[in-house]
Amino acid sequence: MSVSNQIMKGLLDGAILALIAEDETYGYQIAEKLKEKAFPDISEGSIYPVLLRLSKKGYVETRMVKSDSGGPKRKYYSISNNGKEELRNFKDKWLKLNQGMSNLFGGDEDVK
Template sequence: MENNTQLLKGVLEFCVLKLISREPTYGYEIVMHLKQVGFSDLSESTLYPLLLRLEQQGKVTVERRPSPKGPSRKYYVVTEEGRQALLEFRQDWSQLCQLVEKIFKEEPYE
């Protein structure tokens, strides 16, 4: 995936939002989950600006929760606006995938 940086930028935000929509979570946990599914080059320095953007856009809110080790953690919680954005993205993504598949399945022109 490292050669598809532009493609990844457009999709990563919604992958993160989807993870947060499943349950409130914190940054390091999001990074670890994304790495487990194959986003191996992802770092916290990529994730935290994205989380800040989601918060500024009103798609997530932040809750401080105690941590079993050390200071409290920032947990991210999806908002209704974030859920709506996910729904719209899912519809758009589905349409885009169908269009791309049509192109790749077409017979070459002779």
């Protein structure tokens, strides 16, 4: 089952910020980490617009790094102080929403 685009759009900013907060990273690596964490339905192409948006908002900083293998330069992302604050806000909102949804469903596996 595919997760709604609207739901994913709302969660992707926070998920990507959380990954960048763990360690400096680049777009392809973010896509791979999301897959490893079983984050559904994320293509590499949908990550770059989010990274651009996070950068424009001042939540991430970027730097270009020359490839060791002679390929094109790679853009690395790290979280800014504003990004750390935004991530704290996102986590707080997520925890409240998650608790509310758990209360609604009552942990019942047989939702109809």
